[in-house]
Structure formats: structure tokens, C-alpha cells
Amino acid sequence: MPLPRTWRADLIAGAVVAVLLIPQSLAYAMLAGLPPQVGLYASLLPLLAYAALGSSPVLGLGPVAVLALMIAQALGGLPAGVTPTEGALVLAAEVGLLLGAAALLRLDSLSSLLSVPALRGFESGATLMIAASQVPVLLGSRAAGFTLPELLLSATQGGWGLASALWGVAAVAALLAARRLRTRLLARLAPLVLLVGAMALSAFTPAAGGVAQVGALPSLALPLGLPRLEAALWLQLLPAAALVALMGFVSSLAVSESLAQRRGEKLLPAAEMRGLAAANLVASVSGGMPVAGSFSRSILLHEAGSQSRLSLVFVAVFMLLAMLLLAEPLAHLPKPVLAATIVVAVLGGFSLRHYEEAWRYARAEGLLMAAVTAAVLLWSIGAALALGVVGSIALLIQRTARPHVARIGRVPGTQHYRNVERYAVECRPEVVGLRIDESLVFTNARGLSDVVLAHVREQRASIGAPQRVLLLMAPVNHIDVSGLTALQELHAALQVEGLRLEFSEVKGPVLDRLKAVGWLERYDVSLYLSHHEGIQAGEHELRPSQADRDAPGQL
């Protein structure tokens, strides 16, 4: 019986991704400071859980490098008597519960707080830190640390092993050479081939003398069972779990959304959140570390032709087969070789281009990106994420805090009005026409009167005494209570100077609110459908009470 066509496609995609996932799951477990089987377990049942509840047909779920680094940091201060594996299971359970709760409370939009500069700065920093942490393993040194200073400090105390360094450097060279292969299939098989070759070489030759090896796996029977239920342990790991959950969700969503758009599919963020929650809960009861969607494996699933989440089921099946075959020889795998696969994999994704592009487009955002990266390397993951979120919000506030208010005049012969400083335009002396280029909100409200009065003085000094100030409100998307208060103060300040306040082109939603509280009537502010009409009006022909917002032609 031939398989349906989509099943065949999913089967092939599953095989291709499993080939990549085998070395990655072992390597990322090592990166997280966990025994290799924890990475393998995380690549079995959690994939089925996501396949059942997730929404993307191409999310390469499983252990992820950035999360592995975060897990390593989280497990750094475990109390005595708790093994790293036990800690990882508790962490996975917490990540699953937090994501589940967030899905129930519809908090998926909170993830938007992580801006692109914050996210990219963080991921680049984590990439560099991952590579840096593997260099000692690659060279047979005992140096270790979660930040660059820690790593350098410990590197000054330990030496390095010649045999390990030979293995490591040879593996890096082999992987880099494989990248140049013309046949993509061969290039993709390279890490697995390297692993198998290294295991064979190490098992049957004396070449591995003195080199750290992965060591024998325990029984591969899935260790089903609840994680340790200790309140103190759960409480200690909770902050790290929140960071892992946020980062896991945001990075998974970023790749699955971008692929969904490329594939013309619709992605449901809430379903993604549920799928990730289920996968992590399943990981926590089946011996696995916290999981998320991997960027490289997701792209590979897409390119290899995955049609549905069934491909993830096939990945799990292949992983099970591989585990049965690898259980014995894996013991001989030299750790420097595993470290080489990590270094080559993560550094392939690093690029200075993002920093340069952000810097060229907006200095402040480029600086923020670099600062977040530096915080990962020099400080801590939590501090880096906090810096990213707070920094992005601060930049947003700072941008809206300086409203651009332009004095505008008529482009001769048209009904268009443009900035008097940029264009040769005509102004009528009796009206000060101003365009408010920003929503009126608390961050900028206090400065409104000053800016407007400065423009009034300027016009008075240049072309004569005005009688009205006409604000073009088209770019004003919101007015909050502070903004409304500022308009009231502006009204009072203009009254002192003997000037009327008038609005043109107020947006529908903004107008609805002003009308709901009778604001225009109370302050006797005239309203014009178009700025041109307002400028031309000698008398106040259109009063707000007569304006009918349902009539066409009005904003």
C-alpha cells in the first residue's frame, strides 16, 4: 500500500531533520551541563505533544542552543543533593505551566515587548557566549563560566590538553570543509558522519587516550515520572523558568511566523503557545530538558518539504531508532568533537550585519542591540533581557516625548499644505496653521502649549498678527487624558493672547471620544473637514454641533 503523497513528503523531511537533530540534541544537552540522554529524551515525546496541539507544520521542536545556555545558567546554583537532570525536569515543568497559564490568560501579546533589537542583540550575545563556552571543551581545558570574565578568569587557572585540542581542531576543520561541499545532502549529513566516524576512531584506536568522552548512557528506557516536587527548588528556578518560557516562545514564534508568511499559511500564536506548553510539560515527565523551536531545524523542515506536523512524528521515530543504535558506541564519542559541532553550528548563524543595519537606520536602536549583546557576555541573561525590554520602552517613550509640530502653508495652486521649513509655501497672516505629527499623550503633552506658542510668535514676527490657530490633526492617532488636559491649557493660553483654537481633519476614533464628553462644545473649538477649508474660512461656517460624522467626506 503506497503512502499518501503528503505522508511521503513528511517522512523524508522527518529523516532529514533527524540527521541534524541527533548531534544537536547530544551537544545542547552537554552545553546545558546535562547528560547526553536528557537531550535525546527531549527529542522524543515532546515532539509528539507539539504535533498534537501546535499549529505550525514546520516548527523544528526540540533542544535549542540559546535555551541550553539559559538552562546551564539556571542550574548553576542548585542546592546540594539535586542533580542537574532533576533541576532541568523541574525547569521544563515550570516552563510548561507558565506557557499554559499564559495561553489561558491570552498573554501571547506580551511577547511583543521584546523588540527586534532586543531579540537579535540577545540571540547574538547568546551565540557568542555559547561558542566561547565550548572553546575550552574543544581544547581540553577545564575552564568554565557563564560570562566572559568568569570564563577568562578560570582559563588562567587551567591548562589545556594536546590530544583533546587535536580532536577538536580536526573536527572544526572537517565541519568547515563539509560546508563547502556542492551536494547539499552531503553537507547536511556531515555532522552525523563526523560523529559516527569519531566514535569509531575513538573506540577502535588508542587515539583517544586522555580525551574526555561522552560516557556510557544509562538504560534508554524512558524515565517516565513526575519531576521533584520541592517548593524551595521550584521557587528558586521560577525566575529562570519565566525567562526560558519567554525566550522559547518568542524565538519559536519568530521562526514559525516568518515561515508561515513565506508559505502563505496563517499561524495562531495562541495555538503555538499551547503546543509549546504541552511539549515542555511532556518533557518534564519523560526525562527531557526544556524545548522550543529551533531556527535551523525549522528552516530545514520547510526546505525538505514538510507538509504537516506529521513530519515531527517521523522525526521522533527516527530519533528512537538512532538512540537504539547509538546507545553503545556513544560512550566513546570524544567531547571535543561534540563541542566542535556546537561551535560551527552556532557561529554559522552569527553576523555583524544586524548591528550595522540597525545602527545605520537608527543609532539608538543599534546601540541598544549592542548593549544587550554585551550584557549577555558580561553580566547575565536575565539582566540582558531586562535591559532589552526596558531599553526598548525607554526609546519608544523618548521618541514620542518630542512631538514634531510643523508650521504648514499652502503649496501654491493646490489644496495641499506642507512644512514651511521644507517647502516654498504660502501662509495667510490671520491663521497659524500647524500640523501635530504625533499622538497627544502624557509623554509629550506638557510641551504642547510651549511649542504652539513659539510658532505663533514666529508667525507674528514674520508675517503679521494672527487671529486663529488651526491644528491639522490627521496624524494624531490618540489623545489620552493628559493630552486632553494639554489641549485645555493650550485653549486657555491662546485665549489670553486673543487667539481662537480650531481643529481640522480630526480622525474618526479621536473625534468620537471628544464628542462623547462634549469637549468641542465646551471649549467652543471649531472643526473643519479639511485643513484647506479651515484656512480659507473667514467665518466659522461649520460648528461641531452641526458636524455629522456619518456623512461622507468627513474624517
Add this chain to the structure above:
Amino acid sequence: MPLPRTWRADLIAGAVVAVLLIPQSLAYAMLAGLPPQVGLYASLLPLLAYAALGSSPVLGLGPVAVLALMIAQALGGLPAGVTPTEGALVLAAEVGLLLGAAALLRLDSLSSLLSVPALRGFESGATLMIAASQVPVLLGSRAAGFTLPELLLSATQGGWGLASALWGVAAVAALLAARRLRTRLLARLAPLVLLVGAMALSAFTPAAGGVAQVGALPSLALPLGLPRLEAALWLQLLPAAALVALMGFVSSLAVSESLAQRRGEKLLPAAEMRGLAAANLVASVSGGMPVAGSFSRSILLHEAGSQSRLSLVFVAVFMLLAMLLLAEPLAHLPKPVLAATIVVAVLGGFSLRHYEEAWRYARAEGLLMAAVTAAVLLWSIGAALALGVVGSIALLIQRTARPHVARIGRVPGTQHYRNVERYAVECRPEVVGLRIDESLVFTNARGLSDVVLAHVREQRASIGAPQRVLLLMAPVNHIDVSGLTALQELHAALQVEGLRLEFSEVKGPVLDRLKAVGWLERYDVSLYLSHHEGIQAGEHELRPSQADRDAPGQL
């Protein structure tokens, strides 16, 4: 030799305000848990310091009710051996140094973080809490506390004194009656008259038996000298000092700015900050509590005709005279009478109108205002201010997080384009015209493609297959790096669907940035000067590389 006219006006205004300041300085010192002379000292030299360095001719500087409450809370946990007065002097020194540093670093714009709902909610909460804290004094009870629950709890433990209550209630009745006086001068004199009358009655009759009295003032020689220089004490009071500095500056600025606009004057926030810094530093070395601008006394200075900051000098002179005259009789002043002046003064400024107006205009902001008030009453001043700032930022982010993207069509016979859901407009099937009603920033960037694609599907389902998506960008005031990334993703998603992406009416500053990184060329996005032109264009007549931003007629 007759005084110049403005001097005469300042002299009169100074006398009027001193009449109000005498009872207030005594009362607010008591409210802050300090001896009465600390309030009097704060009303002497600090006024001269502000007169020398400040900028407003009508700022009623001196002790302020809201700050008094904050000072009382800050001094609640002083270490043994430190008197409240010593603590108040350290606090004033810190407030002065913080404001001075903020003025040097040009941080005066940070004050905009306190939105109108946060500020009003806080002030109303403080007003209620001040009144509540004085009710026990008025009734001769020993109950005390910094929050309503503390106050109620301690009230259940202590009784009340009949004699005190009689004094207190009689004073409240007298003050309320005085408010109804037709002659404004008499109404303003009422608190001072009441104080003098109560002192006389208490001194020469046995009616004050068992009633707490203010007590004898120490030598009225100004206690010049540095505040206690103890690192631990300074560190302990620093957070409270930061709050007092923020609140003192923001509330002073609010009143002086609003009066400056009413008077047609220009106010310099940085000068205000310097003036307040100097006043507090002087207070700290001349025995005074932290000072700021009082709302009621500022209005009074303005109404009484103050012409320059010289009026504050006269206020100080009158305060000195009053202190010399009052030193002896003040000892007999019953505390319930002082409490009565506080309660009547602060409650006169309380109104539910602000809550109601905010609620009617924007539910969320009305709720925030009420929550900040509740936090003052039930939690703490610091928590209430933090809630106000964080809540305002959260509302701002939440508002920009849901961008309004409207599909727009042509108002028949015009070149105007309006929302298809609000107006009867015409659409051309081959172009999807959309208006982006929000800056494209990280809080809303992630949702952009989804919203745009939904509009494309809608148009495809209703009037036929489109070939182009034309975004009207006039309301887009900023595009940050996240927004730019979202536009790239939108471009890719549209390409998958075989649609071109085009922009119309991009603002000057936004366009400058896109051009700086060659974005429009790289993604081959056509640009139109007006939306109408873009809709009509069959071919892409105008390419960005040909656009000359200095030519009139272009945005």
C-alpha cells in the same frame, strides 16, 4: 520716597500670602510629625533662595501638604538617636542635591513620566490621607498611621477626648462658616484670625484643660548648620528623597506652568528645577523641612497681584515679623485647631470630578487614577507613584499595540480616501488601499502582516483579485527597527501572494530614514506623493530614486 508701583503690588501680595502661610507652615510641620518651628524656618530663607534662582513670579514656595505627608512616612522608620527634625534636614538636603543633579543633567523632561491621571490620582489620595490622619488629632485621639488600615487599627485601641473634640469641631465649623463670607479678604484672614483667637482663648481661660497644645518654641534664632552627615541615614532616606523631589518638582511645575500660560509668560522648567534645588538646600542648612510650590498659595500670589519674585521676599519678611510676635502665644495653641485648618484646607481642593471626567473620556485612565488613589490610602506613597508611572506606560503601550489599519476607498468625485467601513466609497479591485493609523514600532510590528493580509483576503472575496497593496503612510510618524523588519516581512508575504507593496504620502522624517539605508530601492517599493495618484497609477510612474525631497508638493 514712594515705592515703585510693582514693589507696592509685590508688598501687598506678600502680605496676603503670609497670612495664609503662617497657619499652613505650622500645620504642615505638625502633619509631617515635626515641631512647628521647622515649618516656620522652611518659610524664611528658602523663599529668598527661590527668589534668587527660580523663574516664576507667582510660585507660592514653602511647606506643602502632600510633601508633608510624604515626609511623615519617610521619617517613620528613623534609627534610634535621630530626631525627626534631623531626619527632615537630611531629607531636604537630599531633595536639593537630587534636583540640582537633575537640573545639571537636564533631566527635567523625566517629570513627563507622571501622567495627568497618575498625578491627580496621587494628589487626591494624598489629600484624603492627610484629612484622615488629622481626624484623630481633631478628636483628641492618639490614633495614628500612614495608611487607612493602620489608622483604623490604631483607632480601635485609643479613645478620644471630649475637650479636644469640642475645640476641633468648633474650629472646623468656624472655618466652614468663614468660607461663606462675602468679603474675600475676611474669608482669607479667617485661618489666621482663628489661630490668634484660639491662642488667646486657650491662654487666658481654663477651657484648654486636657487639650494637646503646640507647646513653647525654642529660641527662634535660625539654627544654621549642616545636616547630620551619616552615610547610613542618608542612604536610608534616599528613596523617599527621590519621591519627594519628583513630586515636589512635578506639582510645582504644574501650577507655575498653568499660571504662566494664564499670565502670558514663558516658564523655564530647568530654572524652576534650579530654584527648587536651591530652596531645599537652603532649607536643609537653616532648620527647615523640604519645600515646594503650593497650589493654593500660588493662585493667591497671582490673584493678589504679584509682579515679580520680590513678593516672595516680602512673604519672608512678614513671616519673620509673625514669628517674633507669635513665639510666646503659640505655646498655647490647641492642636485640634491646627488640625482643623489642615482638614478644611485640603478637603477644599478634593473633588470627584477629575475621576468622573477621566472615566467618561477613557475608562482605563479613570481606573488608573482611582487605583493610584487607592494605593496611597491602602499601601504606600512609593507604591502609588510607581503604580502611576508603570500603569501610564502600560496603557500607552497597550494603545499602540493594536494598530488601526483601515481599508480606504475614494469618496466619489473627490481625491479624498476614507474608511470603507464608515463611508460609502469606491474601491478599485486591482489595488488594496490601506491607511496605517499608527507609528510602526515594536509594540505593534509583529501583527502588521496579519492585519494587512486579512484586508487583502477581504477585498479578494468581495470585489476581485488585487495586484498591488498601497499603504497610505501619512499617519505613520515613526518606523523603528522592529517596524522596518515587519515591513520587510510584509513585503515577503505579499510577494508569495503575487502582490506588489507600495507606499503613498510618506512623511519627510520617515522618508529620510528609509532613504538613508536605501530601503525603498532594495525592496523595490514604489512611492507616490498622494494616495490618489497611487491608486490611479496603472504603471509605477514615480520611482523613489527619482523623487526629489526638496521639490514642493512632496511630503
